[in-house]
Amino acid sequence: xxxxxxxxxxxxxxxxxxxxxxxxxxxxxxxxxxxxxxxxxxxxxxxxxxxxxxxxxxxxxxxxxxxxxxxxxxxxxxxxxxxxxxxxxxxxxxxxxxxxxxxxxxxxxxxxxxxxxxxxxxxxxxxxxxxxxxxxxxxxxxxxxxxxxxxxxxxxxxxxxxxxxxxxxxxxxxxxxxxxxxxxxxxxxxxxxxxxxxxxxxxxxxxxxxxxxxxxxxxxxxxxxxxxxxxxxxxxxxxxxxxxxxxxxxxxxxxxxxxxxxxxxxxxxxxxxxxxxxxxxxxxxxxxxxxxxxxxxxxxxxxxxxxxxxxxxxxxxxxxxxxxxxxxxxxxxxxxxxxxxxxxxxxxxxxxxxxxxxxxxxxxxxxxxxxxxxxxxxxxxxxxxxxxxxxxxxxxxxxxxxxxxxxxxxxxxxxxxxxxxxxxxxxxxxxxxxxxxxxxxxxxxxxxxxxxxxxxxxxxxxxxxxxxxxxxxxxxxxxxxxxxxxxxxxxxxxxxxxxxxxxxxxxxxxxxxxxxxxxxxxxxxxxxxxxxxxxxxxxxxxxxxxxxxxxxxxxxxxxxxxxxxxxxxxxxxxxxxxxxxxxxxxxxxxxxxxxxxxxxxxxxxxxxxxxxxxxxxxxxxxxxxxxxx
Numbered sequence: 001x002x003x004x005x006x007x008x009x010x011x012x013x014x015x016x017x018x019x020x021x022x023x024x025x026x027x028x029x030x031x032x033x034x035x036x037x038x039x040x041x042x043x044x045x046x047x048x049x050x051x052x053x054x055x056x057x058x059x060x061x062x063x064x065x066x067x068x069x070x071x072x073x074x075x076x077x078x079x080x081x082x083x084x085x086x087x088x089x090x091x092x093x094x095x096x097x098x099x100x101x102x103x104x105x106x107x108x109x110x111x112x113x114x115x116x117x118x119x120x121x122x123x124x125x126x127x128x129x130x131x132x133x134x135x136x137x138x139x140x141x142x143x144x145x146x147x148x149x150x151x152x153x154x155x156x157x158x159x160x161x162x163x164x165x166x167x168x169x170x171x172x173x174x175x176x177x178x179x180x181x182x183x184x185x186x187x188x189x190x191x192x193x194x195x196x197x198x199x200x201x202x203x204x205x206x207x208x209x210x211x212x213x214x215x216x217x218x219x220x221x222x223x224x225x226x227x228x229x230x231x232x233x234x235x236x237x238x239x240x241x242x243x244x245x246x247x248x249x250x251x252x253x254x255x256x257x258x259x260x261x262x263x264x265x266x267x268x269x270x271x272x273x274x275x276x277x278x279x280x281x282x283x284x285x286x287x288x289x290x291x292x293x294x295x296x297x298x299x300x301x302x303x304x305x306x307x308x309x310x311x312x313x314x315x316x317x318x319x320x321x322x323x324x325x326x327x328x329x330x331x332x333x334x335x336x337x338x339x340x341x342x343x344x345x346x347x348x349x350x351x352x353x354x355x356x357x358x359x360x361x362x363x364x365x366x367x368x369x370x371x372x373x374x375x376x377x378x379x380x381x382x383x384x385x386x387x388x389x390x391x392x393x394x395x396x397x398x399x400x401x402x403x404x405x406x407x408x409x410x411x412x413x414x415x416x417x418x419x420x421x422x423x424x425x426x427x428x429x430x431x432x433x434x435x436x437x438x439x440x441x442x443x444x445x446x447x448x449x450x451x452x453x454x455x456x457x458x459x460x461x462x463x464x465x466x467x468x469x470x471x472x473x474x475x476x477x478x479x480x481x482x483x484x485x486x487x488x489x490x491x492x493x494x495x496x497x498x499x500x501x502x503x504x505x506x507x508x509x510x511x512x513x514x515x516x517x518x519x520x521x522x523x524x525x526x527x528x529x530x531x532x533x534x535x536x537x538x539x540x541x542x543x544x545x546x547x548x549x550x551x552x553x554x555x556x557x558x559x560x561x562x563x564x565x566x567x568x569x570x571x572x573x574x575x576x577x578x579x580x581x582x583x584x585x586x587x588x589x590x591x592x593x594x595x596x597x598x599x600x601x602x603x604x605x606x607x608x609x610x611x612x613x614x615x616x617x618x619x620x621x622x623x624x625x626x627x628x629x
Contacts, residue, residue: 038106038134038154040371040380041143042330042340047452050380050400050412052077052137052461052491058158061130063545063554065582065596067179067200067619069125069155075541075558077491077506078137078151082534082607083123084218085207086614087177088228088258091123094535096137097487097512098150098442098465102420104140106154108236108250110278110296113147115320115348116356118423121300124256124274126232128169128181128198131158137491138463139418139444141396142382145344145365149418149442149467157234157252158196160185167196171594171621175225175614176203179621183234193237201229208261210610217610218261222268226259249279267304267315275299288332295325319351320424336373342366348424356428357435363388363421378402380414390427394419394439408453418442426471426479434479442467456496464488466515472567474520482520485532487512500546507540514567530569534608536560552584565609576605589627595620 034046034055046053054077066072070081070091080094092100101118104111113120133155140148160167164186171179183196207226210217232255238248254274262268278296285291299322304315328342344367349360367384380400387393398416405411422437443466450459470483489510496503512532516525531537538561545554559577564570582596595618602616 036134036136038152039136039140040340040369041328041342042338042371044371047410047450047457048378048402049136050378050402050414051140051446052448052459054135054137054493056133056135058131061127062623063552063582063584064543064556065594065619065621066127067173067177069122069127069130072127072133073122075506075539075556075560076135077493077508078135078489078510079508080510080535080539080560083613084608084611085226085260086205086228086612087202088123088204088230088256089207089226089260089611092119092534093122093153095150095153096463096465097489097510097532097535098467098485099420099440099470099532101423102147102149102418102440102442102467104144104146104148104152106152107252107276107298108157108278108296109154109280109294110276110298111144111322111324111346112274112276112298112300113322114300114318114423115322116318116350116352116424116429118147118425121272121274124230124254124272125155126198126200126230126254128179128200129157129196129232129234129252129254131156137461138414138446139396139398139416139442139465141418142384142398142416143367143369145346145363145384145386145396146419146421146439149420149440149444149465157194157236157250158183158185159192159194159236160187162187165626166624168624169621171619173202173596173619174617175205176227177201177617177619189240191237191239194235196234198232199230201227203227204259205612205614206261207259208611210261212263220261220263220268222261226261227257228259229257231255244284246282247279248282250277252276262306264306264308264313264315267306269305269307269312271303271305273299273301275301290330292328292330293326294328295323297324298322316353317351318354321349321351323347323349338371340367340369340371350424354430356424356430357433358390358428359424361388361390376404378404386419388421391421391439407451409449409451412446412448412450414446416444418444422471432477432479437471437479437481438469440467440469440471440481456494458492458494460490460492462488462490470516478520480520482516482518484515485512486515487532502545503543505540505542507538509538510535511537527567527569530567531564533564533566534573536563536575550586552586554582554584556580556582560607563607571609573606573609576603578603578605590624592623592625593620594623 035043036053039049039051078096082092084090095103105120136152140152166184168182179200181198185194204225204227208218212219234252236250256272258270276298280294283291301319303317306313324346326344331339344365346363365386369382372379383397385395396417400414402412420440427433427435446463448461465487467485469481472483474480491508493506514527514530540559542557561575563573578599580598584594586592598617
């Protein structure tokens, strides 16, 4: 059963807890002309979004010199990351303190993620294939259905500008890093196509310092370097079939070979494939109607092996597929009044060496959304029903209000409910699944204020989320749903240009607490009011960049407070801070050299107990990209 929200003075407490950090601020990529589609399933400017939104565009990706998606997302508002030992190793993302499987991840509008484990493989999505990223913080189940409790992250693959535009990059770095990527875009008045390929390989670091003798960490004694290789290809194109009809298609494939510390039971090498293919047809017969049909498939494939003394033994296979289709109609009722309605169909399937009792399921969702502008006021409301063949019907909703104040200020408030359907592992994994599990449920409240001026922008949001029926284990290691969580938090972001310096800082505070009074056996819960594991309550990021003629200099400071690695809060993982430096030199209008040094003070830290993180690293790359792109 849902609990009612606490009184207003409790929300004010969350604001007070965040005020000491209000001197830090937001990502410079959130420009006033940026548009997001993930928050409403329609195009909305960032400053008009009634839920907190952020955009990371291609210019920011290249300027950051990030070599992986987790590195690019690290420290951004609301995001907590954990990593099991460096590049290519399993990386999980917590958004606004919710569980790692409470974030919906889309690639070009297609839902991705493992249907068995419930996680998206952030570590395997190549940053060289990404054009832009949208981050929506807060529940969006009323538009997308399951998983969107903490928010939505949508990744868009590469495109280009008008005309023909080639691109090339080669690079090398510490731990045997070698990289190469190339691609092109061709845009005409009636159509466009973009193609990119990338290769990345590293010798890696020793991922885990655990031990099979003392039963710690990864329970393996393999003090060697654990390498990683990723080969990726993306294609994206579109054709204007008529003045009112547009057809688009996209394809992304990333093959990975990953080494890690493990055993004969779980392996120590994997061969993975992340594949997303989809198409979209858009018909706009007039100013008042837009129809969009989209279909696609996302595949998450993994084959595990165990290598010992030069002998490689096959261990297992987990392959999952998600087929999706959607139809959406957007009706302009009057100026500033938009009504959207649509339906989604989804089929999940699992093929595995592990025999699941049920290996497929269908889900059908229907939704309706209203967006209205009334002078200085803005309204948004949506409701959705999902009919799943495993757990039946589930209804979610959301409502948002915004008001434009004087001096470019905006005030926003939103409330939404969300849910997370149990995975195939939760329901049907042999000797551990529980087919009686129901969806996890949530309700969230967000209040924010911001200012969007020409020279700067800032936002401040406070929120509270309550989650019921969390899936967890009882004392006999049976999956049960008696856990509850209460998450309070605040985020402050700011971006400006001062004396030629681009300054962008963002800081987050989250207090995710276990709130179940009793255990599954009816005893008093010893973990009551403990912090949920692996989430640092305070995280921050500062980006500073400036161009000096042909040179561009930048630095990124990342920090996270201490966290606990277990529900009992007995295993403490220390906080940390790192400093990265980057330098870029424009050889000509089209050619440039980039150099970077990450973790320059060689900070020794972990995000998961016993799993190492890289020390000081260096990298250099040569880039070709026409100035007009």
